[in-house]
Amino acid sequence: MTGTATFLLTFLRRDRWMLLWWVLGGTTLYVATVYSVDGLYTTQADYDAAAASASSNAAFIAMAGPARALDTLGGQTAWQTTAFGAIVAGLMSMFLVGRHTRVEEESGRDELLRASAVGRYAPMTAAALVAALANLVLGLLVSVSLTAYGLAGADSLGLGLGVTACGWVFTGTALVAMQVTASTRSAYGIAGGVIAVAYVLRAIGDVGNGVLSWISPIGWYQAMHQFSGLRWWPALLMLAGAASAVASAYALFGRRDYGSGMVAARPGRPRAPYGLRSGGGLAWRLQRGAVIGWTAGLFFFGLAYGAIGDDVESLLGESDVSQEMFAQAGTDLATGFYGTAVLMLAVVAAGGAISSALRPRGEEENGHLEVVLATALPRRRWLLGHVVVTVAGTVLVLVGSGVGLGAGYLMVTGDGDAAWDITWPVLQYVGPVLVLSGVARVLYGALPRWSVLAWVPLVFAAVVMLFGELFGLPQWLQDVSPFEHLPMVPAESFDWAPALALVGVALVLSVVGQVAFARRDVH
Amino acid sequence: MTDANVIDVSGLVKRFGSFRALDGLDLQVGAGEVHGFLGPNGAGKSTTIRVLLGLLRKDGGDVRLFGGDPWRQAADLHRRLAYVPGDVNLWPNLTGGEVIDLLGRLRGGLDETRRADLVDAFELDPRKKGRAYSKGNRQKVALVAALASDVDLLVLDEPTSGLDPLMESVFQRYVDAFRDRGHAVLLSSHILAEVEELGDRVSIIRAGKVVESGTLAELRHLTRTSVSAELTRPVDGLDAAPGVHDLVVEGTRVRFQVDTARLDGALQLLVAGGVRTLTSQPPTLEELFLRHYGDEIEPDAS
Ligand SMILES: Nc1ncnc2c1ncn2[C@@H]1O[C@H](COP(=O)(O)OP(=O)(O)OP(=O)(O)O)[C@@H](O)[C@H]1O
Ligand SMILES: [Mg+2]
Numbered sequence: 001m002t003g004t005a006t007f008l009l010t011f012l013r014r015d016r017w018m019l020l021w022w023v024l025g026g027t028t029l030y031v032a033t034v035y036s037v038d039g040l041y042t043t044q045a046d047y048d049a050a051a052a053s054a055s056s057n058a059a060f061i062a063m064a065g066p067a068r069a070l071d072t073l074g075g076q077t078a079w080q081t082t083a084f085g086a087i088v089a090g091l092m093s094m095f096l097v098g099r100h101t102r103v104e105e106e107s108g109r110d111e112l113l114r115a116s117a118v119g120r121y122a123p124m125t126a127a128a129l130v131a132a133l134a135n136l137v138l139g140l141l142v143s144v145s146l147t148a149y150g151l152a153g154a155d156s157l158g159l160g161l162g163v164t165a166c167g168w169v170f171t172g173t174a175l176v177a178m179q180v181t182a183s184t185r186s187a188y189g190i191a192g193g194v195i196a197v198a199y200v201l202r203a204i205g206d207v208g209n210g211v212l213s214w215i216s217p218i219g220w221y222q223a224m225h226q227f228s229g230l231r232w233w234p235a236l237l238m239l240a241g242a243a244s245a246v247a248s249a250y251a252l253f254g255r256r257d258y259g260s261g262m263v264a265a266r267p268g269r270p271r272a273p274y275g276l277r278s279g280g281g282l283a284w285r286l287q288r289g290a291v292i293g294w295t296a297g298l299f300f301f302g303l304a305y306g307a308i309g310d311d312v313e314s315l316l317g318e319s320d321v322s323q324e325m326f327a328q329a330g331t332d333l334a335t336g337f338y339g340t341a342v343l344m345l346a347v348v349a350a351g352g353a354i355s356s357a358l359r360p361r362g363e364e365e366n367g368h369l370e371v372v373l374a375t376a377l378p379r380r381r382w383l384l385g386h387v388v389v390t391v392a393g394t395v396l397v398l399v400g401s402g403v404g405l406g407a408g409y410l411m412v413t414g415d416g417d418a419a420w421d422i423t424w425p426v427l428q429y430v431g432p433v434l435v436l437s438g439v440a441r442v443l444y445g446a447l448p449r450w451s452v453l454a455w456v457p458l459v460f461a462a463v464v465m466l467f468g469e470l471f472g473l474p475q476w477l478q479d480v481s482p483f484e485h486l487p488m489v490p491a492e493s494f495d496w497a498p499a500l501a502l503v504g505v506a507l508v509l510s511v512v513g514q515v516a517f518a519r520r521d522v523h
Numbered sequence: 524m525t526d527a528n529v530i531d532v533s534g535l536v537k538r539f540g541s542f543r544a545l546d547g548l549d550l551q552v553g554a555g556e557v558h559g560f561l562g563p564n565g566a567g568k569s570t571t572i573r574v575l576l577g578l579l580r581k582d583g584g585d586v587r588l589f590g591g592d593p594w595r596q597a598a599d600l601h602r603r604l605a606y607v608p609g610d611v612n613l614w615p616n617l618t619g620g621e622v623i624d625l626l627g628r629l630r631g632g633l634d635e636t637r638r639a640d641l642v643d644a645f646e647l648d649p650r651k652k653g654r655a656y657s658k659g660n661r662q663k664v665a666l667v668a669a670l671a672s673d674v675d676l677l678v679l680d681e682p683t684s685g686l687d688p689l690m691e692s693v694f695q696r697y698v699d700a701f702r703d704r705g706h707a708v709l710l711s712s713h714i715l716a717e718v719e720e721l722g723d724r725v726s727i728i729r730a731g732k733v734v735e736s737g738t739l740a741e742l743r744h745l746t747r748t749s750v751s752a753e754l755t756r757p758v759d760g761l762d763a764a765p766g767v768h769d770l771v772v773e774g775t776r777v778r779f780q781v782d783t784a785r786l787d788g789a790l791q792l793l794v795a796g797g798v799r800t801l802t803s804q805p806p807t808l809e810e811l812f813l814r815h816y817g818d819e820i821e822p823d824a825s
Contacts, residue, residue, distance in 0.1 A: 106654065183655070185616075267650035268617075272624030282625065286614065367612035371665065374576045374606035374678075375629035378598035522578040 002119045007126030011100055012133075019134050022092040027141040029088060030081050030159070034149050037076045047071040054079075059307035059412055062203040065222045066210075074151050074227030078159055082226070083199060086218040089138060089167030090195040093131040094174040094188065100127035102178040102187045105259055124175070124253060128246060131171040139164030152227065159226040165238035169217040170195060172245025179252035181261040217241055279377050279385030287359055287386070291393040294352035298345060298401035305341045306408020306422070312337045338405075338422045339488030345401040346429030347462055347483060350436045352397050354454050356390040357440035361451045369522060379518055387441070387510055394433050402426035425489035431502025432482035436461070438509025445516030457481075528553050529589060529676050529707040530575065536583035537570055537731075544570045546731035547584065552709055552724075554675070557702050559718030560711040562728035568711040569609065571728070572680050575709075576606060589675070602631050605669035609681035609711075611661040613653030619664040620649030626668040638671040644693050659685035670697050677701060677708045683717060695721055715746070716805045727811075746806040748786055751778040755797030764789050775799075 012019070041047050051070035054060045061067055065083050069075025101124055119125075143160030147153045170191075177191035198216040205213030206222075213219030220241070223234040275281045312334040360383060363369045373379060406423030410416060440454030461481040468478045478484050482505070485498045530552035537545040545567050552558040562568050573579040575588055577597030586593055588600050613622055623642075627633030642649055645663045656664065662685045669677060677698070683691050698708055698721055712718050718725055725742055727735040735742060747768065754775045761777060762770050766785025771778040775796075781789045783806065793801070 183652070267648075268621070268652050270618065270620040270649040272621040272628070276621060276625050277628040285617070289616075367608070367610060368614060370573070370576070370578055370608060371606065371611075371626065372629065373578060373597070374601060374604075375626055376598050376602045376631055377629045381598075519580075521580055522573075 003122040004119065004125045004129075007100075007123050008129050011126055011130045015096065015099075015130060018096075019130075019137075022088075022096075023134060023138045023141060026085060026088045026092065026138045026163070027145060029085055030077070030142045031145050031149070033080050034073065034077045034146060034151065037080070038073055041073075041076075044071070047073075047076070050076070053311040057307070057309070057311060057412065058207050059304075059309075059408065062207050063304055063307070065202070066206045066213075068225065069228035072227060074155055077146070077151065078155075078226040078228070081159070082162070082222045083202070083218055085142070085163045086166045086170075086221050087195060087199060089135055089163050090170035090174075090198075091192070092134060092138075093167050093171040094177075094191040094195070096131040096134060097127050097171060097174040098178055098184060098188055098191065100124075100130065101175070102184045106182065106184050121250065121253070124249075128171060128175055131174075132168060135164045135167030135171065138167065155227045155230050158224050158230045158232070162221045162224050162226065162235060162238075165235050165242065166217050166221040168242035169220075169238050169245065170198075172242045172249065175249035176245055176252065179249055179256060179261065181263055182259065183261075187261075279372075279382040280388055281385075282372070283359075283382075283385035283389045286363070287356055287389045287393065290352070290356065290359075291389070291396060294349070294393070294397045295400035298349055298352075298397055299404035301348065302341075302345055302401040302404025302406075302426075303408040304404075305338075305345070306405040306410070306419075307412050308337075309409060309412035310334055335491045336488070339425075339491035341405065342402070342422065342426045342490075343429070343465060343483060343488060345405065345426055346398065346433060347458070347465055349394065349397045349401060349426075349429070350433045350458050350461070353390060353394045353433045353437035354440045354458055356386075356393055357437040358444065358451055358454060360386050361444050361448060364448065364522060373522060379522075380514055383445075383514055383517055387514075390437050391434065394437065395427075395430060398426050398430060398433065421490045425494065428486055428489060428494060428499045429483065431499050431506060432461075432486065434506035435482040435502055435509065438506045438513065441510050441513030442516065443513075445513035445520070448520075528587070530558075530709060531587040531590075532571070532575070532584070534584035535571070535574065535581055535586055537567075537574055537579060538582045544731055545574070548728065548731060549733050549736075550726055551736075552676075552707050554707050555702060555705045556723045557698065557708040557710060557721050559722030559725040560709055560728065561713065561715060561718055561725055562711075563713055566728045567731040568713075568728060569680055570731075572606075572678055572709070572711060575678065576601075603674050604676040604678055605630060605672045605674045606678045607662070607665045607669045607680065607682045609684060611658075611665040613656060613661050613664060615652060615654035617653050618650055619647060619653070619656060619660070622653065622664050623649065623668040623671070626665075627672055630672050630674070632673070633668070633671040634673055638667065641667040641671055641697070644697070645690060657685070659687065659690065662686060663690065666694060670701065675706050677706070677710075679708065680711045681713070682710070683712075715811065719805070745811055746783040747780045747810065748783050748806060749778075749780050749804040750789065750793075750801070751776070751803075752793050752801045753799040754793065755799060758792055758796035761789070761792055764792055 041050060048071050051067070054070050055067040063083070064079050067079065070079055104123070139160040139162075141160070142163060143157045146156035146159060173194045174191040177194065178187045180190055181187050198218045201216040202213040202219035202222065205211055205216070205219060213223070217238060220234045220237045223231075223237075225231055276285055360369075363372075369382075372382060402423045402425070405426070406419040409422060410419035413419070436454075436457050439457050440451065443451050443454050461483050464473065464478050464481040464484060467473070468484075482502055485502065487493060487495055487498075528551050530550060532548060532550040535545050535548040535550075536543065548567065548571060550558075550560070550571065560568055560571070570579065574581050574586060575593055577593040577595075577600075580594055589603055591600050593600055613619070617625070620642075623633075623638065627638070641647075645667060647660065647663045647667060651660075653661070662682065666682060669679075679698075683694055686694060698710075702708060702723075708721075710718065710721060719739060722739060724738050725736070726733045727742075735745065754777065757772070757775060758777075761767055761772070761779065764781075764785075765788060766782035767789055768780045768782075769778075777793070779789070
């Protein structure tokens with residue numbers, strides 16, 4: 001183990017920003033939840049109504065966890081945070097562990113270090129320690145901030161240290177996953193899969209007889225009954241799980257060769273498939289994973305919103321905040337809520353569209369572009385291939401989110417007409433989403449070094465959407481966000497003119513980007 | 524085609540901001556010729572190649588590729604050339620075989636038989652994903668894709684920096700065969716020996732200008748070979764021999780540098796002393812630059 005301390009310090013230094021963001025992000029999840037619950041439910045009647053509707057809604061329980069003490073601030077907070085907090089801790093652990101083990105091994109970067117006199121297990125031990133520390137700090141911050149907010153200290157500590165222990169389990173499973181395959185991607189796939197399975201097992205268990213929840217680390221975390229009769233012994237299950245996973249990882253590591261996995265890497269195709277023969281074919285091949293991922297992600301996001309069904313009112317309570325956020329003149333809260341939900345899905349989808357529009361920048365920076373442009377493929381056709389994928393991907397992602405929203409609603413209410421009314425409106429946002437990706441395109445074409453600024457309009461649009469009314473931003477400023485020019489269907493009625501105009505703006509931006517790109521140096 | 528030269532560059536200027544990366548560069552490459560493009564790091568080799576490929580826009584001078592304008596007619600001209608960059612970056616999730624096919628198809632098709640031969644000769648595993656290849660293997664992927672294409676010009680930017688000696692000779696064999704079919708090769712390098720192995724003509728570039736251009740024989744006067752030998756008995760006259768510099772004699776051991784054009788005379792003297800061991804080192808580009816174009820030169824013996 002010699003050298004572990006050196007590695008640990010190096011990793012902590014290298015990861016300091018990443019650690020900061022993950023830990024603060026995780027803490028924010030808990031703190032933001034307690035704030036929003038407290039803001040949303042002003043009276044005990046609000047709490048009672050919310051508890052009643054949540055306990056009778058299987059979709060909610062599957063999504064968050066067993067309904068316990070939901071008529072209290074602490075109970076609501078624990079219920080809404082445990083599953084997602086555990087996922088955040090799991091992902092954080094997975095990336096921290098992967099980055100210092102399999103990534104380094106695959107790239108061969110640390111061979112030099114390993115060749116010097118360090119213990120064979122030192123880098124792996126240091127990686128595990130970094131993740132363990134990060135989870136501990138996350139847990140402590142959560143405990144302290146919830147206690148400071150005024151929640152019961154012991155239960156806050158249970159909520160915090162519970163997420164630490166759960167993160168440790170996922171640190172162990174990630175460490176095992178990193179030993180299994182030689183490819184970082186597959187290793188992340190396995191480690192992420194373990195988290196997903198843990199989440200699904202407890203979802204099935206929580207909705208059914210509860211047995212399956214007992215084989216999920218997330219289930220163990222929730223079994224601590226924070227704010228509903230705290231008990232500590234399930235934490236021991238997590239510690240035991242973490243310890244045995246880490247031990248297995250060390251055993252596997254001792255039995256494999258450096259740089260290889262327990263299972264041999266799966267060889268790929270020796271020849272290119274038919275579709276890989278043009279700029280568009282290449283663009284699709286490079287982006288399809290992201291398109292499918294965004295579509296699936298937004299489908300489930302939509303599903304989660306839709307599954308709220310008509311319980312919106314009891315869930316949102318009667319507070320001024322929710323009234324201001326969701327109520328539209330002349331409609332009920334539920335319709336207003338779905339108008340906002342659709343808009344929210346579209347704004348998130350814009351994130352996918354912008355990252356798709358910036359993909360060419362990545363191709364250029366990674367040095368893939370010069371080889372491609374040295375073939376007979378003209379520049380504009382290469383870029384057009386990416387544009388087509390962005391546009392088609394955007395439509396697909398929006399359709400996915402709308403279908404998710406409608407399907408979730410249909411599952412819970414069985415009302416087909418109403419479900420359809422919230423399924424299609426997301427498509428009206430094709431225009432504004434493409435406007436934002438068009439801005440990214442122009443930046444890439446004209447000022448590639450400044451491409452990252454393409455995210456600014458999205459942040460602006462999100463701020464206007466969430467806080468525009470709340471902060472009383474002047475209308476002209478709100479109007480800079482392209483999303484503000486469309487009616488909030490279904491709360492308001494659809495209008496072709498602005499929807500088409502925005503598509504036109506997007507088209508102009510895309511052409512400007514193309515022209516600028518055709519005239520500039522490629523590096 | 525009105526132009527006899529495959530590549531015809533004169534007075535090329537390329538600026539990056541206020542920095543003149545290319546400062547009036549001239550370069551001619553004819554058909555059936557392997558043209559070595561030599562220069563130290565940062566001399567402007569890659570920049571010249573990127574202008575030739577229409578990736579960078581020239582700021583001045585005249586550039587003709589197959590008689591056409593590489594900026595305006597890039598895609599059409601590219602049907603007739605294949606390019607291998609110095610630092611080959613492959614897509615992490617595409618296999619080597621897929622990349623070879625993709626680049627071949629984008630160029631307008633490749634020779635299937637030659638593709639198979641090349642994959643064998645370079646001992647390349649085409650089923651591996653890009654992220655799993657070593658530097659040398661990534662370079663092989665790009666080389667196979669280039670050499671299997673039916674083109675008239677190969678543009679190679681330091682193509683062998685990652686290849687082991689065995690693979691380098693495979694590479695040289697295929698480049699020779701390509702030239703013997705009457706095609707042209709532009710081969711950039713900063714290793715003089717590599718260019719000597721393959722090149723018919725050489726252009727030497729320094730700080731964005733070609734400072735010397737000609738056949739290798741014509742450039743002999745520029746180069747010095749380092750010789751060290753162990754003899755059976757001391758010899759006289761080495762210090763007076765024409766073209767010998769920096770002579771060090773330690774009993775029967777001698778070390779000196781000699782103008783490559785005068786190598787024969789110096790060796791005759793050594794043979795007279797009975798040669799036990801002999802090593803000679805080709806001149807490095809750095810030495811050459813230091814001697815002929817450097818601002819500060821060590822005091823010359825002759
Ligand atoms: N995109 C760019 N922006 C600014 N300067 C650049 C750019 N590309 C190249 N240069 C500069 O131009 C000069 C020539 O670079 P170039 O890459 O052509 O050199 P080279 O001869 O290929 O060197 P090497 O042997 O290291 O590959 C260098 O000084 C380099 O720093
Ligand atoms: Mg170079």
